Amino acid sequence: MSGSLSEIKTKISSTQKTGKITNAMKMVSSAKLVKSEQDSKHFQIYASKIRQITTDLLKCDLTTGSSNPMLIARPVKKTAYIVITSDKGLVGAYNSTILKAVLDTIQDYHPDGDDYSIIAIGGMGADFFKARNLPVSFELRGLEDNPSFEEVNRIISKSVEMYKNELFDELYVCYTHHINSLTSQVRVEKMLPISDLDAGEASETGVSDFVLEPNRDAILEQLLPQYAESLIYGAIIDAKTAEHAAGMTAMQAATDNSEKMIKELTKRYNRVRQAAITQEITEIVAGANALD
Structure with missing residues (x-):
């Protein structure tokens, strides 16, 4: 379960980096567009x-x-x-x-x-x-x-x-x-x-x-x-x-998609993390009951 958490966390990090790149490219294209429209x-x-x-x-x-x-x-x-x-x-x-x-x-x-x-x-x-x-x-x-x-x-x-x-x-x-x-x-x-x-x-x-x-x-x-x-x-x-x-x-759409993906990955990460915590609590309770 911890391996899955680590994998999801890595995907979130890489998607955030991609989103920053596409957002920067969007801003560059926007500046070029303004200049080109003037020309x-x-x-x-x-x-x-x-x-x-x-x-x-x-x-x-x-x-x-x-x-x-x-x-x-x-x-x-x-x-x-x-x-x-x-x-x-x-x-x-x-x-x-x-x-x-x-x-x-x-x-x-x-x-x-x-x-x-x-x-x-x-x-x-x-x-x-x-x-x-x-x-x-x-x-x-x-x-x-x-x-x-x-x-x-x-x-x-x-x-x-x-x-x-x-x-x-x-x-x-x-x-x-x-x-x-x-x-x-x-x-x-x-x-x-x-x-x-x-x-x-x-x-x-x-x-x-x-x-x-x-x-x-x-x-x-x-x-x-x-x-x-x-x-x-x-x-x-x-x-x-x-x-x-x-x-x-195109870069605006890519940035929006990365933000959407980050939200979905974050929800998935929280669900997996909650499931891991619940399982650990269940195991602790089961162990305590066995001692009684």
């Missing part, structure tokens, strides 16, 4: 401005049609998917949800398996696809908790350049959209060709307020790739924010 808000200001400028410059093209390859939908021979996951676990269903959505998309739209490629951002996704022999063209691991544009620019600009060189004809980004600390949403959004601009959003003056040098077409040649890159970068920031929220929620 996301700041980026939205930039994204709104570059969208407005791009829409104003393209007002006529969006109405009558454009000859710019970044805007023209061409016959789709190959599709590329940028899939954003985390580098490590302990984030609940964050990775499994987005990976399942990507697998479903591939099975639905690419049954032959030779008309798509994957650009993996995050070690969990890269390992997942490689283990299933799926075509991973590029991968990026070890992103900072709040990645700068310079950190991800290489893979983003490479993706846009591959599209311009017609190595694939469509580019989608698959990521987890952050809604709030408890809610997220899987998104598969087309980034190229650019199709989310609306002439109705253009300002009334259009480009008349701009002094264009050397000319509009030359500016668009530089601006449209930057606009596409900003969309992809925005998705990465959004996904990172959702990752931190998922980590915070």
Whole structure:
């Protein structure tokens, strides 16, 4: 009986230590989430401005049609998917949800398996696809908790350049959209060709307020790739924010479970201890009666 007491006491101690670790990890994820939400808000200001400028410059093209390859939908021979996951676990269903959505998309739209490629951002996704022999063209691991544009620019600009060189004809980004600390949403959004601009959003003056040098077409040649890159970068920031929220929620759940387990183990410990005391008293009384 004393051995059982010792075993339960050891389980209580180890669970308490685990609870302290998960609680600390929750606090770390919470701090990262606050910082990431701030970065996301700041980026939205930039994204709104570059969208407005791009829409104003393209007002006529969006109405009558454009000859710019970044805007023209061409016959789709190959599709590329940028899939954003985390580098490590302990984030609940964050990775499994987005990976399942990507697998479903591939099975639905690419049954032959030779008309798509994957650009993996995050070690969990890269390992997942490689283990299933799926075509991973590029991968990026070890992103900072709040990645700068310079950190991800290489893979983003490479993706846009591959599209311009017609190595694939469509580019989608698959990521987890952050809604709030408890809610997220899987998104598969087309980034190229650019199709989310609306002439109705253009300002009334259009480009008349701009002094264009050397000319509009030359500016668009530089601006449209930057606009596409900003969309992809925005998705990465959004996904990172959702990752931190998922980590915070998962560690909160783990901490709550450890507290619940400690309470149950404590009750069990008290019952076993009481049973041991009762047995000892019974043996003492029985021994005393035998002497009489």
